[in-house]
Amino acid sequence: MEIKSTAVAGTLESSDIQIMISKGSSDIQIDLESDVKKEFGKQINQVISSTLQKMGITAAKVKAVDKGALDCVIKARTIAAAQRATKTTDKPAWEVL
């Protein structure tokens, strides 16, 4: 699926994550900011990239500002941002959930 515009989902509240997705060249590039990067950085990156791949997105730039979100939150925010970026919010990707 193609990224049509830059889109954001999520807030900077505690236990949330803000995901911004914009056009990328060849693969999924994630710039992660998190207080728990040392402990959970790999895990967070993995959740974001696997969620995008399941949606058929192979090229994107992702800026993620994490405030201690759990995996389910990261996944939900990633899907929301991706659907906004691909202009597919009218067709929720239920199968990804």
Place this chain on the structure above:
Amino acid sequence: MKNSVNRELPDDLMNKLNYKPFESTEIGNPDIQRVAPSVHVTTGNDKVVDSIEDVVKKTVKDGMTISFHHHFRNGDFVFNKVMRVIIDAGIKNLTLAPSSLTGVMNDMVIEAIKAGTITNITSSGMRGSLGDFVSHGGLKNPVIFRSHGNRARAIEHGDIKIDVAFLGVPNADKLGNANGMEGDAVFGSLGYALMDAQYANKVILLTDNIVPYPNTPASIKQTQVDYVVKVDKVGDPDKIGSGATRFTKDPKELKIAETVNKVITNSPYFKDGFSFQTGSGGAALAVTRYLRQSMIDNNIKASFALGGITKPTTDLLEEGLVNKVMDVQDFDKGAAASMHNNKNQQEIDASWYADPDNKGAMVDQLDVVILSALEIDTKFNVNVMSGSDGVIRGAVGGHQDAATAKLTIISAPLVRGRIATVVPDVTTVVTPGESVDVLVTEYGIAINPARKDLIQALSHIPGVPVYTIEQLQQMAEKRVGKPEPLQFTDRTVAMVEYRDGSIIDTIKEVKD
């Protein structure tokens, strides 16, 4: 070598600093010898000076140990004023031995370390930029962390030998009689500073308020004081303690507090004449509120409340639900003001409060204590010193000391954001699991299996599920996942003493 909580300790430092590994919380009945300070004899007529520079010049020399108290907390002006003068005087190789270090002191301490002015530190704790600096190897020699009771013990033993104590006070007369209760920047109890006043070779008071002689009540006495320095302002009253205490509305904290109260009231210790200590966190304050109602409902009064004191506790004193408040430190304005007005709120020094090498300390008489935790592990060991990233960001405080109570309750959420509080192994052991009895989380409680009596007493409280601590740890891990192990270098940046002066754990330099 390893100690009895299974922590590997560096042999070279243990030998060099002549330390024993931690073995047990039992203190036993040893005979010990206390030290005494040297006294420069005067009639006391020339103690008042206006210049910190002059008094530093007269008293502080390279290689000495200097001390401060932290009763002004983040409203402290004294530490930075004095350290500025000491750094500018070019004095080197000092050991800094304050009762603790607060955030306002951080930048100055870092500057003093970089200038070679401070080369050793012993403290209750450190946070923020200083904790970060030390955790990244900024200080060559390891910091020694001691509890409030252990600091008193170390001073009495001569392990900490204070050459010069700089003690800020909101009032003093020209001979040095002083208390913490009157003036602009009042903080109530002088509990920690009383050790310095009694044992330092030179005692220098700094005050913005010289009052007519003789000043009473005198917590610090003229017999102990060498100089009284007049300064502009000793502290910012608005930053010393929080103003009106607000009760938490956080449902998680309220749930924990309510459960803590159920544990207390269902324990065999909840009877007329019992004693307790609570901390200053949101949940601890809420516990006091629930406990108050339970005491009224059951017609039970407490003989004393101990420790760092807050307004909700002094309210119980006013109401007659608590007979005495034994006060080593006041966390808010209400508690500080109450000490002035209520003769049943007794100022106690850190030795009386919690020194294990004593003819009886208050903590030895304590029935119930509620303490917090950054982490607690499946052995019930508690960490209040290092964060989930391994960086120093806490203080021993009275944690180890109060944990010797008959019923020690740790109140903590199962997870904080993505960080588990209940873990397989804490990053730094501060308080050994041997002295911890019950963990209360928002999901339920875990009882130390060594306390069969409590398992019997607390296993059938309506609405309080009992888990093993391993089950709580697994519940936490299921929610947040398994973190990557922290990376440290081999270098020791801090050593944590147990209250008896043995080493319970060390903190290593973080690898970034």
